[in-house]
Amino acid sequence: MQHDDQRGRIMSNLNGISTGPSARKKDSLGCFSNQLHKDLELEAGDFTFYRKCRREEITSEVVTPASDRGFLIGVSLTNGHRRRIMRGGRSVMHDFEKDSIYVRNFEEDYRADLHGLFDFVLVEFSQAFIANIAYEQHGTTLSGFSTRRCEKDVIFGYLAQVLAFTLDRQHDASPLLIEQLGVTIGTHLVERYGGAPTQSVSPRRRLSSLHEARAKDMLLAKTPGSNSLDEIASSCNLSRSYFIRAFRETTRRTPHQWVLEQRIERARHLLRTSDSPLSEIAVACGFADQSHFTRTFSRLVGTSPGNWRRQGRGNQAVR
Template sequence: MFSGAETSTATVARQKDSLGCLSNQLHKDLELHTGEFTFYRKCRHHEKTSEVVTPASNRGFLIGVSLTAGHHRRIISGNRSASHDFEKDSVYIRNFEEDYRADLHGAFDFVLVELSRAFIANVCYERTGKAIEGFSSPSGQKDPIFGHLAQVLALTLDCQSEASPLFVEQLGMTIGTHLIDRYGNAPAQSNRKGPRLSSLHETRAKDMLLAKAEGNVSLGEIANACNLSRSYFIRAFRETTHRTPHQWLLERRIDRARELLRHSDSSLSDIAIACGFSDQSHFTRTFSQLVGTPPGTWRRQ
Protein backbone atom coordinates (compact mmCIF):
# COMPACT_ATOMS: atom_id res chain seq x y z
CA MET A 1 0.00 0.00 0.00
CA PHE A 2 1.32 3.44 -0.93
CA SER A 3 0.92 6.46 1.26
CA GLY A 4 2.46 9.88 0.81
CA ALA A 5 2.10 13.42 1.98
CA GLU A 6 3.61 16.70 0.84
CA THR A 7 3.74 18.66 4.11
CA SER A 8 4.26 22.16 2.69
CA THR A 9 0.82 23.24 3.94
CA ALA A 10 -0.29 23.29 7.54
CA THR A 11 -1.84 19.91 8.32
CA VAL A 12 -2.47 17.92 11.41
CA ALA A 13 0.39 15.39 11.31
CA ARG A 14 1.65 12.75 13.67
CA GLN A 15 4.51 14.14 15.77
CA LYS A 16 6.85 11.17 15.27
CA ASP A 17 6.92 8.89 12.25
CA SER A 18 8.01 5.24 12.24
CA LEU A 19 11.68 6.27 11.89
CA GLY A 20 11.57 8.77 14.75
CA CYS A 21 11.42 11.95 12.62
CA LEU A 22 9.15 14.87 13.44
CA SER A 23 6.59 14.54 10.67
CA ASN A 24 5.39 18.12 10.83
CA GLN A 25 8.94 19.31 10.00
CA LEU A 26 9.17 17.25 6.79
CA HIS A 27 8.47 18.87 3.43
CA LYS A 28 8.25 15.48 1.73
CA ASP A 29 7.22 12.32 3.55
CA LEU A 30 6.56 9.32 1.30
CA GLU A 31 6.22 5.61 2.06
CA LEU A 32 5.74 2.55 -0.14
CA HIS A 33 5.08 -0.80 1.49
CA THR A 34 5.60 -4.17 -0.20
CA GLY A 35 5.76 -7.68 1.20
CA GLU A 36 9.37 -7.61 2.41
CA PHE A 37 10.42 -3.99 1.94
CA THR A 38 9.33 -0.54 3.05
CA PHE A 39 10.60 2.37 0.96
CA TYR A 40 10.73 5.93 2.30
CA ARG A 41 11.62 9.41 1.13
CA LYS A 42 12.22 11.99 3.87
CA CYS A 43 12.99 15.57 2.88
CA ARG A 44 13.42 18.72 4.98
CA HIS A 45 14.25 22.16 3.55
CA HIS A 46 14.94 24.23 6.68
CA GLU A 47 18.19 24.38 8.64
CA LYS A 48 16.78 23.50 12.06
CA THR A 49 18.30 20.96 14.43
CA SER A 50 16.13 18.07 15.57
CA GLU A 51 16.50 14.80 17.41
CA VAL A 52 15.60 11.29 16.23
CA VAL A 53 15.03 8.61 18.84
CA THR A 54 13.74 5.07 18.29
CA PRO A 55 13.75 2.21 20.81
CA ALA A 56 15.13 -1.21 19.93
CA SER A 57 12.77 -3.55 18.03
CA ASN A 58 12.87 -6.60 15.77
CA ARG A 59 11.98 -4.69 12.59
CA GLY A 60 15.24 -5.50 10.78
CA PHE A 61 17.64 -3.09 9.08
CA LEU A 62 17.44 0.31 7.37
CA ILE A 63 19.70 1.63 4.61
CA GLY A 64 19.56 5.38 3.97
CA VAL A 65 21.06 7.19 0.96
CA SER A 66 21.46 10.97 0.77
CA LEU A 67 20.21 12.61 -2.44
CA THR A 68 21.89 15.94 -1.64
CA ALA A 69 24.96 17.33 0.12
CA GLY A 70 25.16 19.44 3.26
CA HIS A 71 23.49 17.32 5.95
CA HIS A 72 25.25 16.66 9.27
CA ARG A 73 24.25 14.32 12.08
CA ARG A 74 25.63 13.22 15.42
CA ILE A 75 24.83 9.59 16.29
CA ILE A 76 24.83 8.77 20.01
CA SER A 77 25.42 5.23 21.31
CA GLY A 78 25.53 4.95 25.09
CA ASN A 79 28.20 7.35 26.35
CA ARG A 80 29.82 7.64 22.93
CA SER A 81 28.93 9.74 19.91
CA ALA A 82 30.20 10.12 16.35
CA SER A 83 29.56 12.97 13.91
CA HIS A 84 29.10 12.44 10.17
CA ASP A 85 28.81 14.78 7.19
CA PHE A 86 26.62 13.53 4.37
CA GLU A 87 27.39 14.32 0.76
CA LYS A 88 25.36 13.22 -2.25
CA ASP A 89 25.36 9.37 -2.40
CA SER A 90 26.47 9.05 1.26
CA VAL A 91 24.88 6.15 3.13
CA TYR A 92 24.15 4.94 6.62
CA ILE A 93 22.79 1.69 8.06
CA ARG A 94 20.61 1.27 11.13
CA ASN A 95 20.03 -1.97 13.00
CA PHE A 96 16.58 -1.72 14.57
CA GLU A 97 17.68 -4.24 17.18
CA GLU A 98 19.62 -1.41 18.84
CA ASP A 99 18.37 1.83 20.38
CA TYR A 100 18.98 4.72 18.00
CA ARG A 101 19.48 8.36 18.82
CA ALA A 102 20.81 11.08 16.53
CA ASP A 103 20.89 14.87 16.30
CA LEU A 104 20.03 16.03 12.77
CA HIS A 105 21.54 19.33 11.65
CA GLY A 106 20.40 21.19 8.55
CA ALA A 107 18.31 20.31 5.53
CA PHE A 108 18.30 16.78 4.12
CA ASP A 109 16.77 14.60 1.41
CA PHE A 110 17.04 10.85 1.95
CA VAL A 111 15.60 7.75 0.36
CA LEU A 112 15.56 4.76 2.69
CA VAL A 113 14.78 1.07 2.47
CA GLU A 114 13.73 -1.04 5.44
CA LEU A 115 14.49 -4.76 5.05
CA SER A 116 13.10 -7.44 7.32
CA ARG A 117 15.36 -9.87 9.17
CA ALA A 118 13.57 -12.74 7.40
CA PHE A 119 14.53 -11.30 4.00
CA ILE A 120 18.18 -10.89 5.01
CA ALA A 121 18.30 -14.42 6.43
CA ASN A 122 16.66 -15.99 3.36
CA VAL A 123 18.91 -14.22 0.86
CA CYS A 124 22.05 -15.09 2.81
CA TYR A 125 21.06 -18.74 3.14
CA GLU A 126 20.16 -19.10 -0.53
CA ARG A 127 23.34 -17.32 -1.69
CA THR A 128 25.91 -18.83 0.67
CA GLY A 129 24.13 -21.22 3.02
CA LYS A 130 25.29 -19.09 5.96
CA ALA A 131 23.88 -16.16 7.92
CA ILE A 132 25.63 -12.82 8.25
CA GLU A 133 26.58 -11.41 11.64
CA GLY A 134 25.36 -7.90 10.85
CA PHE A 135 26.60 -5.02 8.72
CA SER A 136 29.64 -2.77 8.82
CA SER A 137 28.90 0.86 9.65
CA PRO A 138 29.52 3.11 6.61
CA SER A 139 27.88 6.25 8.05
CA GLY A 140 28.74 9.15 5.76
CA GLN A 141 30.62 6.94 3.28
CA LYS A 142 29.81 7.50 -0.40
CA ASP A 143 28.47 4.56 -2.42
CA PRO A 144 27.94 5.34 -6.14
CA ILE A 145 25.88 2.18 -6.71
CA PHE A 146 23.44 3.07 -3.95
CA GLY A 147 23.51 6.63 -5.27
CA HIS A 148 22.23 5.55 -8.69
CA LEU A 149 19.65 3.19 -7.17
CA ALA A 150 18.49 6.01 -4.88
CA GLN A 151 17.75 8.23 -7.88
CA VAL A 152 15.59 5.49 -9.39
CA LEU A 153 13.85 4.92 -6.06
CA ALA A 154 13.18 8.64 -5.61
CA LEU A 155 11.49 8.80 -9.03
CA THR A 156 9.52 5.65 -8.22
CA LEU A 157 8.23 7.11 -4.95
CA ASP A 158 7.35 10.41 -6.60
CA CYS A 159 5.49 8.69 -9.50
CA GLN A 160 3.93 5.74 -7.69
CA SER A 161 1.06 5.35 -10.17
CA GLU A 162 3.53 4.40 -12.92
CA ALA A 163 5.51 1.84 -10.88
CA SER A 164 4.75 -1.83 -11.56
CA PRO A 165 4.87 -4.25 -8.61
CA LEU A 166 7.41 -6.36 -10.49
CA PHE A 167 9.78 -3.42 -10.92
CA VAL A 168 9.42 -2.29 -7.29
CA GLU A 169 10.13 -5.78 -5.96
CA GLN A 170 13.14 -6.13 -8.24
CA LEU A 171 14.45 -2.76 -7.08
CA GLY A 172 14.16 -3.82 -3.45
CA MET A 173 15.91 -7.09 -4.21
CA THR A 174 18.75 -5.28 -5.97
CA ILE A 175 19.23 -2.87 -3.07
CA GLY A 176 19.12 -5.68 -0.52
CA THR A 177 21.60 -7.81 -2.46
CA HIS A 178 24.11 -4.97 -2.79
CA LEU A 179 23.71 -4.19 0.92
CA ILE A 180 24.56 -7.78 1.84
CA ASP A 181 27.42 -8.14 -0.66
CA ARG A 182 29.04 -4.78 0.11
CA TYR A 183 28.49 -4.33 3.84
CA GLY A 184 27.46 -7.72 5.23
CA ASN A 185 29.78 -9.26 7.84
CA ALA A 186 29.57 -12.74 6.37
CA PRO A 187 31.95 -15.60 5.45
CA ALA A 188 33.34 -15.60 1.93
CA GLN A 189 30.91 -16.96 -0.62
CA SER A 190 31.55 -20.39 -2.05
CA ASN A 191 32.07 -20.92 -5.76
CA ARG A 192 29.29 -23.45 -6.11
CA LYS A 193 26.70 -22.77 -8.75
CA GLY A 194 23.33 -21.44 -7.71
CA PRO A 195 19.98 -23.19 -8.08
CA ARG A 196 18.28 -23.47 -11.46
CA LEU A 197 14.63 -23.68 -12.42
CA SER A 198 13.30 -26.91 -13.81
CA SER A 199 12.08 -26.71 -17.41
CA LEU A 200 8.50 -26.85 -16.14
CA HIS A 201 9.01 -23.97 -13.69
CA GLU A 202 10.94 -21.94 -16.26
CA THR A 203 8.09 -22.26 -18.76
CA ARG A 204 5.47 -21.47 -16.13
CA ALA A 205 7.35 -18.40 -14.91
CA LYS A 206 7.86 -17.02 -18.42
CA ASP A 207 4.21 -17.62 -19.33
CA MET A 208 3.05 -15.75 -16.23
CA LEU A 209 5.40 -12.84 -16.94
CA LEU A 210 4.02 -12.54 -20.47
CA ALA A 211 0.37 -13.19 -19.61
CA LYS A 212 -0.54 -10.08 -17.67
CA ALA A 213 -0.81 -6.69 -19.33
CA GLU A 214 2.13 -4.37 -18.57
CA GLY A 215 3.88 -7.02 -16.53
CA ASN A 216 1.79 -6.32 -13.42
CA VAL A 217 2.37 -9.69 -11.84
CA SER A 218 4.30 -9.90 -8.62
CA LEU A 219 7.31 -12.13 -8.15
CA GLY A 220 5.52 -13.60 -5.15
CA GLU A 221 2.68 -14.87 -7.36
CA ILE A 222 5.11 -16.50 -9.78
CA ALA A 223 7.18 -18.02 -6.99
CA ASN A 224 4.04 -19.46 -5.36
CA ALA A 225 2.98 -20.99 -8.67
CA CYS A 226 6.37 -22.73 -8.77
CA ASN A 227 6.18 -23.73 -5.07
CA LEU A 228 9.32 -21.71 -4.33
CA SER A 229 10.16 -18.85 -2.01
CA ARG A 230 10.34 -15.45 -3.73
CA SER A 231 14.05 -14.91 -3.14
CA TYR A 232 14.90 -18.49 -4.18
CA PHE A 233 12.86 -18.06 -7.38
CA ILE A 234 14.65 -14.79 -8.29
CA ARG A 235 18.06 -16.39 -7.84
CA ALA A 236 17.08 -19.54 -9.77
CA PHE A 237 15.53 -17.50 -12.62
CA ARG A 238 18.71 -15.42 -12.92
CA GLU A 239 20.90 -18.55 -12.83
CA THR A 240 18.75 -20.21 -15.51
CA THR A 241 18.24 -17.28 -17.91
CA HIS A 242 21.17 -15.01 -17.00
CA ARG A 243 18.58 -12.25 -16.64
CA THR A 244 16.44 -10.89 -13.82
CA PRO A 245 12.69 -11.36 -14.40
CA HIS A 246 12.31 -7.66 -15.17
CA GLN A 247 15.20 -7.68 -17.66
CA TRP A 248 13.86 -10.80 -19.36
CA LEU A 249 10.39 -9.29 -19.68
CA LEU A 250 11.73 -6.04 -21.17
CA GLU A 251 13.70 -7.99 -23.76
CA ARG A 252 10.60 -9.97 -24.78
CA ARG A 253 8.63 -6.74 -25.17
CA ILE A 254 11.36 -5.31 -27.37
CA ASP A 255 11.41 -8.52 -29.45
CA ARG A 256 7.66 -8.12 -30.01
CA ALA A 257 8.11 -4.44 -30.85
CA ARG A 258 10.73 -5.24 -33.50
CA GLU A 259 8.34 -7.69 -35.14
CA LEU A 260 5.64 -5.03 -35.29
CA LEU A 261 8.08 -2.41 -36.56
CA ARG A 262 9.25 -4.79 -39.28
CA HIS A 263 5.91 -6.19 -40.41
CA SER A 264 3.24 -3.54 -39.66
CA ASP A 265 2.48 0.09 -40.37
CA SER A 266 1.34 0.77 -36.80
CA SER A 267 2.42 4.04 -35.20
CA LEU A 268 5.08 4.04 -32.50
CA SER A 269 2.49 4.98 -29.89
CA ASP A 270 0.26 2.04 -30.89
CA ILE A 271 3.23 -0.35 -30.81
CA ALA A 272 4.22 0.98 -27.38
CA ILE A 273 0.79 0.19 -25.94
CA ALA A 274 0.59 -3.19 -27.72
CA CYS A 275 3.91 -4.22 -26.18
CA GLY A 276 3.00 -3.20 -22.63
CA PHE A 277 4.84 0.12 -22.30
CA SER A 278 3.16 2.97 -20.46
CA ASP A 279 3.62 5.42 -23.36
CA GLN A 280 5.70 6.12 -26.47
CA SER A 281 8.39 7.91 -24.46
CA HIS A 282 8.90 4.90 -22.19
CA PHE A 283 9.01 2.61 -25.23
CA THR A 284 11.52 4.79 -27.10
CA ARG A 285 13.79 5.11 -24.07
CA THR A 286 13.83 1.34 -23.37
CA PHE A 287 14.21 0.41 -27.06
CA SER A 288 17.15 2.78 -27.44
CA GLN A 289 18.87 1.40 -24.36
CA LEU A 290 18.53 -2.26 -25.40
CA VAL A 291 18.88 -2.00 -29.19
CA GLY A 292 21.17 1.00 -29.50
CA THR A 293 18.98 3.14 -31.77
CA PRO A 294 15.50 4.71 -31.40
CA PRO A 295 12.63 2.60 -32.82
CA GLY A 296 11.86 5.09 -35.61
CA THR A 297 15.47 4.98 -36.81
CA TRP A 298 15.58 1.19 -36.52
CA ARG A 299 12.40 0.88 -38.61
CA ARG A 300 13.80 3.09 -41.38
CA GLN A 301 17.06 1.16 -41.46
Protein backbone atom coordinates (compact mmCIF):
# COMPACT_ATOMS: atom_id res chain seq x y z
CA MET A 1 0.00 0.00 0.00
CA GLN A 2 1.35 3.38 -0.94
CA HIS A 3 2.22 5.64 2.01
CA ASP A 4 0.18 8.52 0.63
CA ASP A 5 -2.72 6.20 -0.14
CA GLN A 6 -2.72 4.94 3.42
CA ARG A 7 -2.97 8.46 4.74
CA GLY A 8 -6.03 8.54 2.55
CA ARG A 9 -8.39 11.27 1.60
CA ILE A 10 -8.20 14.12 4.12
CA MET A 11 -10.93 16.73 4.27
CA SER A 12 -10.81 19.55 6.80
CA ASN A 13 -12.75 22.70 7.60
CA LEU A 14 -11.07 24.21 10.63
CA ASN A 15 -11.78 27.91 10.34
CA GLY A 16 -15.56 28.19 10.43
CA ILE A 17 -18.64 27.41 8.41
CA SER A 18 -18.23 27.40 4.65
CA THR A 19 -20.46 29.26 2.21
CA GLY A 20 -21.13 29.09 -1.51
CA PRO A 21 -22.73 26.66 -3.95
CA SER A 22 -21.60 23.55 -2.06
CA ALA A 23 -22.76 24.83 1.34
CA ARG A 24 -25.55 22.22 1.55
CA LYS A 25 -23.40 19.28 0.48
CA LYS A 26 -23.70 16.20 2.68
CA ASP A 27 -20.74 14.04 3.62
CA SER A 28 -20.61 10.23 3.54
CA LEU A 29 -22.19 10.01 7.02
CA GLY A 30 -25.10 12.30 6.16
CA CYS A 31 -23.85 15.48 7.88
CA PHE A 32 -24.00 18.88 6.18
CA SER A 33 -20.35 19.72 5.57
CA ASN A 34 -20.87 23.46 5.85
CA GLN A 35 -22.01 23.04 9.47
CA LEU A 36 -18.79 21.34 10.59
CA HIS A 37 -15.90 23.31 12.05
CA LYS A 38 -13.62 20.27 11.94
CA ASP A 39 -14.14 17.61 9.29
CA LEU A 40 -11.34 15.06 8.96
CA GLU A 41 -11.38 11.76 7.10
CA LEU A 42 -8.62 9.18 6.75
CA GLU A 43 -8.94 5.97 4.75
CA ALA A 44 -6.71 3.01 5.64
CA GLY A 45 -7.63 -0.34 4.11
CA ASP A 46 -10.49 -1.91 6.06
CA PHE A 47 -10.95 1.26 8.13
CA THR A 48 -12.09 4.81 7.58
CA PHE A 49 -11.44 7.23 10.44
CA TYR A 50 -13.42 10.45 10.93
CA ARG A 51 -13.51 13.44 13.20
CA LYS A 52 -16.68 15.53 13.09
CA CYS A 53 -16.85 18.68 15.22
CA ARG A 54 -19.53 21.38 15.35
CA ARG A 55 -19.47 24.51 17.53
CA GLU A 56 -22.84 25.98 16.53
CA GLU A 57 -25.97 25.69 18.70
CA ILE A 58 -28.14 24.50 15.84
CA THR A 59 -30.22 21.46 14.94
CA SER A 60 -29.66 19.40 11.82
CA GLU A 61 -30.92 16.15 10.36
CA VAL A 62 -28.79 13.14 9.39
CA VAL A 63 -30.27 10.58 7.01
CA THR A 64 -28.41 7.64 5.45
CA PRO A 65 -30.09 4.81 3.54
CA ALA A 66 -29.26 1.15 4.19
CA SER A 67 -26.10 -0.14 2.48
CA ASP A 68 -23.47 -2.86 2.76
CA ARG A 69 -20.73 -0.53 4.03
CA GLY A 70 -20.30 -2.38 7.33
CA PHE A 71 -20.34 -0.88 10.83
CA LEU A 72 -19.60 2.49 12.42
CA ILE A 73 -18.63 3.29 16.00
CA GLY A 74 -18.72 6.87 17.26
CA VAL A 75 -17.09 8.12 20.47
CA SER A 76 -17.96 11.51 21.96
CA LEU A 77 -14.97 13.63 22.98
CA THR A 78 -17.11 16.13 24.92
CA ASN A 79 -20.24 16.48 27.05
CA GLY A 80 -23.52 18.09 26.05
CA HIS A 81 -24.58 16.64 22.70
CA ARG A 82 -28.21 15.55 22.25
CA ARG A 83 -29.51 13.36 19.45
CA ARG A 84 -33.03 12.22 18.61
CA ILE A 85 -32.93 8.91 16.71
CA MET A 86 -35.95 7.87 14.67
CA ARG A 87 -36.76 4.26 13.91
CA GLY A 88 -40.03 3.37 12.27
CA GLY A 89 -42.73 5.46 13.95
CA ARG A 90 -40.76 5.88 17.18
CA SER A 91 -38.11 8.37 18.28
CA VAL A 92 -35.85 8.42 21.32
CA MET A 93 -33.71 11.29 22.62
CA HIS A 94 -30.16 10.42 23.73
CA ASP A 95 -27.77 12.57 25.76
CA PHE A 96 -24.07 12.09 25.08
CA GLU A 97 -21.35 12.64 27.66
CA LYS A 98 -17.59 12.40 27.20
CA ASP A 99 -16.65 8.78 26.29
CA SER A 100 -20.26 7.92 25.31
CA ILE A 101 -20.43 5.64 22.28
CA TYR A 102 -22.91 4.55 19.66
CA VAL A 103 -22.70 1.79 17.06
CA ARG A 104 -24.43 1.80 13.68
CA ASN A 105 -25.00 -1.10 11.31
CA PHE A 106 -25.06 0.39 7.82
CA GLU A 107 -27.49 -2.35 6.74
CA GLU A 108 -30.18 -0.36 8.58
CA ASP A 109 -31.68 2.97 7.54
CA TYR A 110 -30.56 5.75 9.88
CA ARG A 111 -32.27 9.02 10.67
CA ALA A 112 -31.47 11.37 13.53
CA ASP A 113 -31.75 15.01 14.58
CA LEU A 114 -28.48 16.40 15.96
CA HIS A 115 -28.94 19.11 18.59
CA GLY A 116 -26.25 21.61 19.53
CA LEU A 117 -22.49 21.17 19.75
CA PHE A 118 -20.65 17.91 19.24
CA ASP A 119 -17.15 16.51 18.74
CA PHE A 120 -16.97 12.87 17.66
CA VAL A 121 -14.25 10.49 16.55
CA LEU A 122 -15.69 7.69 14.41
CA VAL A 123 -14.34 4.53 12.83
CA GLU A 124 -16.03 2.71 9.95
CA PHE A 125 -15.23 -1.00 9.55
CA SER A 126 -15.86 -3.16 6.54
CA GLN A 127 -18.11 -6.19 6.99
CA ALA A 128 -15.21 -8.47 6.04
CA PHE A 129 -12.95 -7.05 8.75
CA ILE A 130 -15.54 -7.51 11.50
CA ALA A 131 -16.30 -11.04 10.26
CA ASN A 132 -12.60 -11.96 10.35
CA ILE A 133 -12.12 -10.55 13.85
CA ALA A 134 -15.19 -12.41 15.15
CA TYR A 135 -14.04 -15.69 13.62
CA GLU A 136 -10.48 -15.38 14.91
CA GLN A 137 -11.61 -14.41 18.40
CA HIS A 138 -14.56 -16.76 18.86
CA GLY A 139 -14.79 -19.09 15.87
CA THR A 140 -18.24 -17.69 15.13
CA THR A 141 -19.95 -15.27 12.78
CA LEU A 142 -21.26 -11.89 13.91
CA SER A 143 -24.29 -10.06 12.57
CA GLY A 144 -24.35 -7.04 14.90
CA PHE A 145 -23.54 -5.54 18.28
CA SER A 146 -25.43 -5.26 21.54
CA THR A 147 -24.75 -1.90 23.18
CA ARG A 148 -26.96 0.66 24.88
CA ARG A 149 -27.18 4.06 23.23
CA CYS A 150 -24.79 6.55 24.84
CA GLU A 151 -23.10 3.82 26.88
CA LYS A 152 -19.83 5.12 28.33
CA ASP A 153 -16.67 3.17 27.54
CA VAL A 154 -13.45 4.59 29.01
CA ILE A 155 -11.27 2.35 26.83
CA PHE A 156 -12.88 3.71 23.68
CA GLY A 157 -12.62 7.18 25.23
CA TYR A 158 -8.86 6.82 25.59
CA LEU A 159 -8.44 5.36 22.10
CA ALA A 160 -10.57 8.18 20.69
CA GLN A 161 -8.23 10.76 22.22
CA VAL A 162 -5.24 9.03 20.59
CA LEU A 163 -7.07 8.86 17.27
CA ALA A 164 -8.12 12.52 17.45
CA PHE A 165 -4.49 13.50 18.06
CA THR A 166 -3.42 11.31 15.13
CA LEU A 167 -5.99 12.81 12.75
CA ASP A 168 -5.01 16.35 13.74
CA ARG A 169 -1.30 15.60 13.16
CA GLN A 170 -1.52 13.12 10.33
CA HIS A 171 1.80 14.05 8.75
CA ASP A 172 3.58 12.69 11.84
CA ALA A 173 1.42 9.56 12.00
CA SER A 174 3.05 6.23 11.23
CA PRO A 175 1.04 3.96 8.90
CA LEU A 176 1.78 1.11 11.32
CA LEU A 177 0.25 3.09 14.18
CA ILE A 178 -2.81 3.94 12.10
CA GLU A 179 -3.39 0.29 11.19
CA GLN A 180 -2.93 -0.85 14.77
CA LEU A 181 -5.37 1.75 16.07
CA GLY A 182 -8.00 0.36 13.69
CA VAL A 183 -7.28 -3.23 14.73
CA THR A 184 -7.34 -2.36 18.44
CA ILE A 185 -10.64 -0.48 18.21
CA GLY A 186 -12.23 -3.23 16.09
CA THR A 187 -11.02 -5.97 18.43
CA HIS A 188 -12.39 -4.22 21.52
CA LEU A 189 -15.69 -3.60 19.73
CA VAL A 190 -16.09 -7.30 18.91
CA GLU A 191 -14.91 -8.58 22.29
CA ARG A 192 -16.96 -6.14 24.39
CA TYR A 193 -20.14 -5.80 22.34
CA GLY A 194 -20.18 -8.72 19.93
CA GLY A 195 -22.01 -11.01 22.32
CA ALA A 196 -19.72 -14.07 21.89
CA PRO A 197 -18.94 -16.08 25.07
CA THR A 198 -15.52 -15.42 26.60
CA GLN A 199 -14.65 -19.13 26.79
CA SER A 200 -14.71 -19.28 22.98
CA VAL A 201 -11.70 -16.96 22.62
CA SER A 202 -8.95 -18.57 20.59
CA PRO A 203 -5.74 -19.45 22.45
CA ARG A 204 -2.78 -17.13 22.08
CA ARG A 205 -0.33 -17.95 19.35
CA ARG A 206 3.27 -17.00 18.82
CA LEU A 207 5.00 -16.55 15.48
CA SER A 208 7.26 -19.34 14.36
CA SER A 209 10.97 -18.47 14.25
CA LEU A 210 10.78 -18.37 10.45
CA HIS A 211 7.78 -16.03 10.43
CA GLU A 212 9.27 -13.87 13.16
CA ALA A 213 12.48 -13.40 11.16
CA ARG A 214 10.56 -12.74 7.95
CA ALA A 215 8.28 -10.20 9.63
CA LYS A 216 11.18 -8.35 11.22
CA ASP A 217 13.09 -8.21 7.95
CA MET A 218 10.04 -6.79 6.16
CA LEU A 219 9.35 -4.30 8.95
CA LEU A 220 12.93 -3.03 8.87
CA ALA A 221 12.72 -2.70 5.08
CA LYS A 222 9.43 -0.83 5.33
CA THR A 223 9.64 2.61 3.77
CA PRO A 224 6.97 4.84 2.27
CA GLY A 225 5.37 2.86 -0.52
CA SER A 226 6.73 -0.52 0.61
CA ASN A 227 5.25 -3.40 2.63
CA SER A 228 2.02 -2.77 4.50
CA LEU A 229 1.00 -4.81 7.52
CA ASP A 230 -1.43 -6.64 5.21
CA GLU A 231 1.46 -7.78 3.01
CA ILE A 232 3.64 -8.76 5.98
CA ALA A 233 0.79 -10.71 7.57
CA SER A 234 -0.01 -12.39 4.26
CA SER A 235 3.61 -13.54 3.93
CA CYS A 236 3.11 -15.33 7.26
CA ASN A 237 -0.25 -16.80 6.13
CA LEU A 238 -2.09 -14.78 8.78
CA SER A 239 -4.69 -12.02 8.77
CA ARG A 240 -3.48 -8.57 9.77
CA SER A 241 -5.20 -8.56 13.18
CA TYR A 242 -4.00 -12.08 14.04
CA PHE A 243 -0.47 -11.22 12.93
CA ILE A 244 -0.36 -8.15 15.18
CA ARG A 245 -1.45 -10.19 18.20
CA ALA A 246 1.00 -13.00 17.41
CA PHE A 247 3.85 -10.52 16.89
CA ARG A 248 3.07 -8.86 20.23
CA GLU A 249 2.91 -12.25 21.97
CA THR A 250 6.28 -13.19 20.46
CA THR A 251 8.23 -9.95 20.95
CA ARG A 252 6.29 -8.25 23.77
CA ARG A 253 6.02 -5.31 21.39
CA THR A 254 3.55 -4.22 18.74
CA PRO A 255 5.07 -3.96 15.25
CA HIS A 256 5.01 -0.16 15.56
CA GLN A 257 6.80 -0.21 18.93
CA TRP A 258 9.37 -2.70 17.70
CA VAL A 259 10.17 -0.68 14.59
CA LEU A 260 10.59 2.52 16.63
CA GLU A 261 12.96 0.77 19.04
CA GLN A 262 15.04 -0.55 16.13
CA ARG A 263 15.21 2.91 14.54
CA ILE A 264 16.25 4.49 17.83
CA GLU A 265 18.95 1.86 18.34
CA ARG A 266 20.24 2.53 14.81
CA ALA A 267 20.21 6.25 15.56
CA ARG A 268 22.21 5.73 18.76
CA HIS A 269 24.83 3.84 16.79
CA LEU A 270 25.13 6.63 14.21
CA LEU A 271 25.22 9.34 16.89
CA ARG A 272 27.98 7.47 18.68
CA THR A 273 30.13 6.54 15.68
CA SER A 274 29.63 9.34 13.13
CA ASP A 275 29.60 13.11 12.80
CA SER A 276 26.59 13.11 10.50
CA PRO A 277 24.12 15.93 11.13
CA LEU A 278 20.88 15.06 12.86
CA SER A 279 18.88 15.68 9.69
CA GLU A 280 20.83 12.97 7.82
CA ILE A 281 20.57 10.53 10.72
CA ALA A 282 16.83 11.10 10.86
CA VAL A 283 16.41 10.15 7.20
CA ALA A 284 18.84 7.21 7.48
CA CYS A 285 16.80 5.78 10.36
CA GLY A 286 13.43 6.10 8.63
CA PHE A 287 12.00 9.19 10.31
CA ALA A 288 9.98 11.73 8.34
CA ASP A 289 12.32 14.60 9.23
CA GLN A 290 14.61 15.87 11.98
CA SER A 291 11.72 17.22 14.03
CA HIS A 292 9.96 13.85 14.01
CA PHE A 293 13.23 12.12 14.91
CA THR A 294 13.94 14.50 17.79
CA ARG A 295 10.45 14.13 19.30
CA THR A 296 10.51 10.33 19.10
CA PHE A 297 14.07 10.00 20.39
CA SER A 298 13.39 12.37 23.31
CA ARG A 299 10.23 10.51 24.28
CA LEU A 300 11.84 7.05 24.23
CA VAL A 301 15.33 7.89 25.49
CA GLY A 302 14.56 10.77 27.84
CA THR A 303 16.83 13.34 26.23
CA SER A 304 17.29 14.89 22.79
CA PRO A 305 19.63 13.31 20.19
CA GLY A 306 22.01 16.28 20.44
CA ASN A 307 22.27 16.02 24.21
CA TRP A 308 22.69 12.25 24.02
CA ARG A 309 25.56 12.65 21.55
CA ARG A 310 27.28 15.30 23.68
CA GLN A 311 26.90 13.29 26.87
CA GLY A 312 28.33 10.20 25.21
CA ARG A 313 31.36 12.05 23.95
CA GLY A 314 31.83 13.70 27.32
CA ASN A 315 31.95 10.28 28.98
CA GLN A 316 34.52 9.12 26.43
CA ALA A 317 36.69 12.17 27.14
CA VAL A 318 36.63 11.44 30.87
CA ARG A 319 37.88 7.92 30.29
